[in-house]
Amino acid sequence: MPATLDQVARAAGVSRATAARVFSGNPRVSEEARRAVESAAMQLGYVPNGAARSLAGRRSDSVGVVVPEPGSILFLDQLMPRLLRGIGEELSANGLQMVLFAPQSTADLQRLEQYLAGGHVDAVLLLALHESDSLPTRLQARGIPTVFGGRPRPGLDVSFVDVDNHAGGRTATEHLIELGRRRIAHIAGPAHVPGAQERLDGFREAMWKAALRADFVEHGTLDRDGGELAMGRLLAMAGEIDAVFAASDAMAAGAMWALQVLGRRVPDDVAVIGFDDSPLAAATQPPLSSVRQPIEDMGREMARLVLSLSAVRGQSSRQMVLGPELSVRESTVMVR
């Protein structure tokens, strides 16, 4: 039997209300009372009962984060840990507990909805769920502040924070153009992967603006092998490519490999740029230029946004899109 607030109060010689104020951080407590309560709590090994707290206080001081199955783009190139780090830091700074959920089946999703709707969390962050999922809508209907990470299905009136994949694709391509490259290929991600299409569109826009043809496009699974295979196909169809923009670092690494095996020098003959600026990018030979998405910032902003929505109810949904940065390394710029 864990100790209760009553026992602590009695041991400290104060009322339950005063003891409660100590643990809830209420400043209207004398130094003397505070010390008595704290030492009593220490001796009894007291930890406030979370259920009672939530019930009486009508808040749980925790925020739920629903993560998708592996296989999503978030798991490629180590994006997930960075995103969770950003979210976790911001929540921690506000004294909130981050609680993760990884539903694996429809049954899991149903149970989870009950759990989230049951007052266990004050707000919910949703990371790139399957498009057809109705969880965001149903949570909103229940009045639970909800923020999406990444872009939700069009037409959904949900708050979200996203990184700008379109601008990222454009930035990568413009970098290659500025370096004087003209026959630029793109290795895109699978069409169904969120963000892949936007990166491709960004590539096309930059090429179009520079009056270059954007004909050399191949899709690949986002991993190294996908990049290697796509590069092979590109070389078969157009040998004279002088630059490649790949939609993931892993694919860029695979592409670079395929080029080098055939004796092409990187970046001398073909410049290569990846996406996400993952740890992998610094480890390739030569090191890989890449587009860095502010993923930690995205996490932080998601947390801030949902906290603001919790603080003032009934706000309309809000959106935020964060811009990319370029990490230039030796796969695009020759050093001599």
Next chain:
Amino acid sequence: MPATLDQVARAAGVSRATAARVFSGNPRVSEEARRAVESAAMQLGYVPNGAARSLAGRRSDSVGVVVPEPGSILFLDQLMPRLLRGIGEELSANGLQMVLFAPQSTADLQRLEQYLAGGHVDAVLLLALHESDSLPTRLQARGIPTVFGGRPRPGLDVSFVDVDNHAGGRTATEHLIELGRRRIAHIAGPAHVPGAQERLDGFREAMWKAALRADFVEHGTLDRDGGELAMGRLLAMAGEIDAVFAASDAMAAGAMWALQVLGRRVPDDVAVIGFDDSPLAAATQPPLSSVRQPIEDMGREMARLVLSLSAVRGQSSRQMVLGPELSVRESTVMVR
């Protein structure tokens, strides 16, 4: 304002107690009453309040799972998703909600301990925490059923489920020996990584039993590059190696690559076997033989064990170690 049980009971024309019985799955309710309650709940959009439930019922119907930071061996070769899948399936089958925590700092750990001790979860599963961490001990002291995934620091009296890394290392090595290989090298993981030492010991034991010398051992970071570099060092010190056992599939892939670049044929000249039987193993050229750990089973057994510990309090700690299987592919066995 969400609907309460009282409102549902009134709408259904029954007492609060009867309504409560419907939602707690108590069979002592007439069909008629049940139907009335269920339809009233549906209309009101009722979801039981979790905090009230936990407080009154003294259990939360959820189990906490504490996951380590990325970088642990569990994140290499995709082990973490498999482990969580096993745990999640077993908990779901028992109607329990899996709740994940990823503490990132000491402050996070302290807050988490309060949270877990505060009755938010009925039991805790701990996945390969940093060795010096005192969380398991402190949770046990508070009477919270706790099970470790992987082997805890020696001397800790904690229940755990582990896969048998020693047997895995031995099995991989014996496979190579049975194929007639004699100059067998091992690419081990970093010394501080849990399990790496056991795999190395298993290698040594198998070699010793076969009266072979276990001199060719190099350590590498667990990724592809680590394997490639370690293989280079091994070849420099002993060119006539005829087999390699690597402690991860990624390292095995890197090693295979290093061999092929130098014109060695796999498996004709050098047989290669990895560890974990990850998706990567099936994707290499040639496909990689590997040791398959029953990770999903480990997850399931962890869940079962902690549920049993919760059901009957005061049990002494229990341990379970699961044996490996061999996945034989073409990197060790020639097909003609």
Next chain:
DNA sequence: CTGAAAGCGCTTACAG
């Protein structure tokens, strides 16, 4: 700054 008291929304013997 402090205390008495009401109330948060449920579960569960107990009696019938």
Next chain:
DNA sequence: CTGAAAGCGCTTACAG
């Protein structure tokens, strides 16, 4: 099978 009632452990106006 059903209901009245006590109780889970806290928070928070309210009054002082």
